Amino acid sequence: MAIPCGGVGSSPPVHSALTAQSILGHTRLEKIMKKKVVLAYSGGLDTSVAVQWVRESYDADVIAVAVDIGEEKDYAAIQKKATDVGAVASRLIDAKEEFVRDFVFPSLKANAVYENKYFLATAIARPLISKIIAQVAEEEGAGAVSHGSTGKGNDQVRFEASFGALNPDLEVIAPAREWGMTREQEIDYAQQNGIPIPIDLDNPYSMDVNLWGKSIECGVLEDPSKEPPEEIYEWTVSPQAAPDTPTYIEIGFDQGVPISLNGDAMDGVSLIEELNQLGGSNGVGRVDMMENRLVGIKSREIYECPAGTILTTAHRELEAMTIDRETMHFKQQVELKYSELVYYGLWFSDLKKAIDAFVNSTQENVTGTVTMKLYKGSCVVAGRTSNRSLYSYEMATYDKADAFDHASGKGFCEVFGLPLKVAARLRMR
Ligand code: ARG
DSSP, X not given: OOOOOOSTTSOOOXXXXXXXXXXXXXXXXXXXXXXXXXXXXXXXXXXXXXXXXHHHHHTEEEEEEEEESSOOSOHHHHHHHHHHTTOSEEEEEEXXXXXXXXXXXXHHHTTOOBTTTBXXXXXXXXXXXXXXXXXXXXXXXXXXXXOOOOSSSSHXXXXXXXXXXXXXXXXXXXXXXXXXXXXXXXXXXXXXXXXXXXXXXXXXXXXXXXXXXEEEESGGGGOTTSOOOGXXXXXXXXXXXXXXXOEEEEEEEETTEEEEETTEEOOHHHHHHHHHHHHHHTTOOEEEEEEEOTTSOEEEEEEEOHHHHHXXXXXXXXXXHHSOHHXXXXXXXXXXXXXXXXXXXXXXXXXXXXXXXXHHHHTTTOOEEEEEEEETTEEXXXXXXXXXXXXXXXXXXXXXXXXXXXXXXXXXXXXXHHHHHHHHHHHHO
């Protein structure tokens, strides 16, 4: 290693010996303590290749961490595979409950839906995975973390913004962005290194799955003029194939959080699983959208999100009954910003935290039940009840029970329309 020692002919600066010593000391220390990298591991080809590639390219020990947030797969096998492909240690963390409590439900309270269509399943998973990876790095005394995202998507940004917010000193290694391998080269590399090649390698679709939803990209979906083939859907039946009779369900909410289904108290994870089932079997929750990615690309995305669709629709309905007009209108504006922040990977930002505080305050009275009708792909409200309701029958009715003071309408109209009258007179002068 070159050690700075001043220009030719000049006497070395006084501190150079010290610098040399500390650099040598550091090198020696690094020799003793091999670099440790904690990798977010999915068990797929990319992150399996990443284990070996990081080991080789950074001369590092890789600790693989698989996080279970509700994708149904063989996690025991994944945990084993990580060490088979070269990780020094492999951990499996079940984060379903934390995911629902701290990521899904806060988003639901904010009705977080990006560009009016995307329920943000992947976007809210990344900060949680980052949090877990950063924690493991701390426990293991690792100075670096790693994710398998490419340079074209939103996920790299979400991981790295989250790592930065949680521990600004962590070094981030993004193998799939750095290695510059084509798909074929990656497969060659895997074969040379004894990394198992997945049997469904010819599956043209790229998917990301968790409890809150599933995203499907690539293959024929990249032609936005074409209807997606039926084969891509795994959670939902097509509306045509759905039952001819509707399914009615009643969801109970407590301060904006869903707590029961058809009168039975349910934990968040089970409730979401059940709603994915019920919605999916009625063809509810398919989304086909043109999406604006943070990196500037427009992409065609398909989602399956039955539980997200049902719960967000029901939640909005209960809000409409229990939140006053001005708070609700203001909240709708804030929701747009919230969805954008979450999509952009700014989950751990100060603004997001401040909006959460506002949103929580709006949820104080969002308690009650909503009956939803699921029928051939549609999901609509059928009824709602709340003992915190702001709906007043006496105020709303046109029957004889009407208690609204009709005469006061005259003064109200006069005063409310006054500025327009004044402006009109000025124009006519
Ligand atoms: N477009 C969605 C998003 O940005 C889904 C991304 C899916 N990610 C993936 N690695 N397949 O949140």
